[in-house]
Amino acid sequence: MSWRRTVTLGAALLTVASPLAGTAAAAGKSAVQATAATAVRQGTFTDAGAERLADGRLVIRWHASADLGPAKVYWSADPEGHWQELARTYAKYNGYVTADPNPGGRVYFLIKGGNGAAVKTAERKLPLKGATNFRDLGGYRTADGKTVKWGKLFRSDELAGLTAADISYLQKSGLKTDVDYRTGSEVKSKPDPTIAGVKYVADPVFSDSDSAGGTDLISYLASGQFDKLGEPGDALIDGNKSMVDSPSAFGKLFDLILDSSTNALVQHCTAGKDRTGIGSALILLALGVPKETVVQDYLLSNVYRAEYNKAAVNAMVSQFKLTDPKAIEIVQALMDVRKEYIEAAFDEMDSKYGSIQGFLEKGLGLTAAEQAKLKRLYLE
Structure with a gap:
């Protein structure tokens, strides 16, 4: 053969976005203030990913080489621009859970740390x-x-x-x-x-x-x-x-x-x-x-x-x-x-x-x- x-x-x-690991409220006001007061060390995002849960929500995960302080999560249907702010969180949480901001269409995410470091990600497997x-x-x-x-x-x-x-x-x-x-x-x-x-x-x-x-x-x-x-x-x-x-x-x-x-x-x-x-x-x-x-x-x-x-x-x-x-x-x-x-x-x-x-x-x-x-x- x-x-x-x-x-x-x-x-x-043959629909409302929420942090992945803990929330600012759960951490307490003093912890938030302490984080904001901490100088952001130099560092970069080392990887990121996104996966879809059975209920349609998206889990965005990332890792960084240092605590990058406050972080913003953006989304777009275009991986090269037109970013819209989705949430504000902290880089140390290493993730965020959100309702799909673009139902029925491709969605890309951009995560920016407090020091300007950024990383893009999306679902690897398309939800077809x-x-x-x-x-x-x-x-x-x-x-x-x-x-x-x-x-x-x-x-x-x-x-x-x-x-x-x-x-x-x-x-x-x-x-x-x-x-x-x-x-x-x-x-x-x-x-x-x-x-x-x-x-x-x-x-x-x-x-x-x-x-x-x-x-x-x-x-x-x-x-x-x-x-x-x-x-x-x-x-x-x-x-x-x-x-x-x-x-x-x-x-x-x-x-x-x-x-x-x-x-x-x-x-x-x-x-x-x-x-x-x-x-x-x-x-x-x-x-x-x-x-x-x-x-x-x-x-x-x-x-x-x-x-x-x-x-x-x-x-x-x-x-x-x-x-x-x-x-x-x-x-x-x-x-x-x-x-x-x-x-x-x-x-x-x-x-x-x-x-x-x-x-x-x-x-x-x-x-x-x-x-x-x-x-x-x-x-x-």
């Missing part, structure tokens, strides 16, 4: 009903201290299930380009919805003939020929290597994102974890995000797809009456992303091109000038 073909199989298987793994690549720090802009580069699983509200949300977010890595047969089975104002770009990583061999694995599971399945994870390790060996789809991706008129841009496949995982890793690496951070982003698919993956594995176990532990582990491995999968791609870049940078230059054809342009477009 072609491991390269099997990469597609894993997908085919019809996609489980639609994520923003913004907010990641580069090795030289810059930050990937929010709201410009997205990654996702299949979009066929997007609701009317989801589509409206994406239009309000400024989405302009939809890059689809799926094969022709995958697209035919679940075509992307037409979104007014968004250009659709077919950019298959594999051909239909490459993916057709996925039926081999199904037949092996059905017939109990587990000895032909290889080891758990082998398929995606070899599949990731093959995407480095045949990277033309990702070259096309970079042609698109080098054109500023295409962003905001989303790239996606079926599960949003393998083909999209490599595409996202390459974008972040080209922008100078450290490899360790790239791996962390890659592994987030396990978090956002956990419920879906569990149901898919259980369905396969039930359908094929699997009791063999190795067979079950192989199915689980197909649904997961694992560090060894992305590391296999890095190793292939090192082996064939000498380094990740060598792959960017020779494998994808990104010149030094083009890499500098990417950084001007997508870093701040």
Whole structure:
């Protein structure tokens, strides 16, 4: 069975704001006065994030290298400006809980400390009903201290299930380009919805003939020929290597994102974890995000797809009456992303091109000038 073909199989298987930690009132008037009287030390925000609670409220969290004193929280539907004050709090609380200030639309937050230090953040996973793994690549720090802009580069699983509200949300977010890595047969089975104002770009990583061999694995599971399945994870390790060996789809991706008129841009496949995982890793690496951070982003698919993956594995176990532990582990491995999968791609870049940078230059054809342009477009 072609491991390269099997990469597609894993997908085919299937209102009033309040402080987060304590309040000024709870701390007492004297504590507030003491805080205000304390000189703000030099320091910066080291990270920030935002997550949505089940009731729709948003939890904004941050950390700083020192107590930055009084803090203001701002929000905007535009990550590059039009900030509106949301709340006043203290940096030492490390967070804030708020009702969604922009229901039905994308919202970004800006936190400013008393010494002028500031950090932007937003939800990493977009709150869409019809996609489980639609994520923003913004907010990641580069090795030289810059930050990937929010709201410009997205990654996702299949979009066929997007609701009317989801589509409206994406239009309000400024989405302009939809890059689809799926094969022709995958697209035919679940075509992307037409979104007014968004250009659709077919950019298959594999051909239909490459993916057709996925039926081999199904037949092996059905017939109990587990000895032909290889080891758990082998398929995606070899599949990731093959995407480095045949990277033309990702070259096309970079042609698109080098054109500023295409962003905001989303790239996606079926599960949003393998083909999209490599595409996202390459974008972040080209922008100078450290490899360790790239791996962390890659592994987030396990978090956002956990419920879906569990149901898919259980369905396969039930359908094929699997009791063999190795067979079950192989199915689980197909649904997961694992560090060894992305590391296999890095190793292939090192082996064939000498380094990740060598792959960017020779494998994808990104010149030094083009890499500098990417950084001007997508870093701040």
